[in-house]
Amino acid sequence: MHVGPEPKDERRNGFPKPATGFRLWVLYGAIPSGTPNLESLAWQLLVDHPHSPYLHIVGHAATVTYRAQYYDQLMNLGTLGPPESCAVTA
DSSP: OOOSSOTTOGGGOOOOTTOOEEEEEEEESOOOTTOSOGGGSOOEEEEEESSSOOOOOOOSOEEEEEEEEEEOTTOOBOOOOOOEEEEEOO
């Protein structure tokens, strides 16, 4: 998983200042259509990570949805990014 403004080019994918890392939230399953409040879903804290990329090993077939947010040196959290889902086949 790549987090940053240039996710396809890690050499240019630095965090925006003053971010020093990112927090990653996970939801196992797809977001139900018509969900008015994303924060009401059963998001689980996956990791606080200091650099991109991050490898999440799911270990089974599933649909997984992620949200990320930056943090600074004092662990002040930024806004949550939009959810992104993927299908894991193995």
